[in-house]
Amino acid sequence: MAKLASGLPLVCRQVFTLRKVYGYSGREIAGRLGIPERAVEELLIQAARWYAQADDLDVQSLGRGPSLTKRLRSRIADE
Secondary structure (H helix, E strand, O other): OHHHHOOOOHHHHHHHHHHHOOOOOHHHHHHHHOOOHHHHHHHHHHHHHHHHHOOOOOHHHHOOOHHHHHHHHHHHHHO
C-alpha cells in the first residue's frame, strides 16, 4: 500500500494513512493536521478516486479483492 500511496499528494496521503492504517476518525485527523473536517472527507474521496483510476493498481497489495476496485470505478462513473 505504501507504494501506491506514494503517488498521492502529501496531505491526501497523510489523511488516507491516518484513516485507513491507524483508524483515526475524521475529527481526529482534522485536529492532528489542522484542517477542517470537510477537507478530510474530500481528501479521502480524492484518494479513493485516485486508487480506483490507477492503471497499475495492484488490488492484492490493498488486501482486498477486485470487487472493491470495481465498486469504486462504478461509483465514480455514476457521478
